[in-house]
Amino acid sequence: xxxxxxxxILDYGSQYxxxxxxxxxxxxxxxxxxxxxxxxxxxRDPEVRGVILxxxxxxxxxxxxxxxxxxxxxxxxxxxxxxxxxxxxxHRLGGKVVPGQHREYGKAILERHSAAGMLKEWADLEQVWxxxxxxxxxxxxxxxxxxxxxxxxxxxxxxxxxxxxxIQFHPEVVHTx
Numbered sequence: 753x754x755x756x757x758x759x760x761i762l763d764y765g766s767q768y769x770x771x772x773x774x775x776x777x778x779x780x781x782x783x784x785x786x787x788x789x790x791x792x793x794x795x796r797d798p799e800v801r802g803v804i805l806x807x808x809x810x811x812x813x814x815x816x817x818x819x820x821x822x823x824x825x826x827x828x829x830x831x832x833x834x835x836x837x838x839x840x841x842x843h844r845l846g847g848k849v850v851p852g853q854h855r856e857y858g859k860a861i862l863e864r865h866s867a868a869g870m871l872k873e874w875a876d877l878e879q880v881w882x883x884x885x886x887x888x889x890x891x892x893x894x895x896x897x898x899x900x901x902x903x904x905x906x907x908x909x910x911x912x913x914x915x916x917x918x919i920q921f922h923p924e925v926v927h928t929x
Contacts, residue, residue: 758781758797760804761803764808765836768924769807772787772842801830802864803829812849834882835884835919841918842892846893847902849889856884860901860921861877861879862900863876879929882901882920884904
């Protein structure tokens with residue numbers, strides 16, 4: 753049975769946005785897909801339990817790159833940034849995103865650095881699926897690194913006191929068990 757509590761998915765152009773929604777439905781979680789221009793007031797709906805910022809093909813530094821509403825990352829609403837979503841979160845909160853020396857696409861091994869938080873039930877080494885050109889070079893203040901891969905020294909990050917999480921890989925695809 754699907755709960756009427758919901759997760760909002762902001763679509764930044766990822767080829768996997770619909771798959772994110774499907775995986776949530778498979779877990780019994782209701783979700784809605786919206787453009788990144790969705791006003792912050794919609795985020796604050798009492799039924800909203802969290803927001804997922806999807807991946808996408810843009811660079812956070814590109815002219816006209818999709819953004820998020822001011823105040824969206826203040827910690828009042830749980831936010832998970834996937835790929836571009838993590839890069840956007842990092843950029844908006846004062847971290848640094850840079851063009852990768854090479855595009856990381858395909859299978860990678862995530863090395864877990866923390867047995868707590870979002871990766872607590874993961875093995876120390878897990879296969880994940882990457883699909884990005886830019887990468888996070890430094891995390892914003894208050895974040896800790898919980899996972900790395902060969903091409904992503906910041907493959908998973910979590911804020912120490914706010915419900916803000918970021919992952920460079922795609923958990924929704926079958927290549928990430």
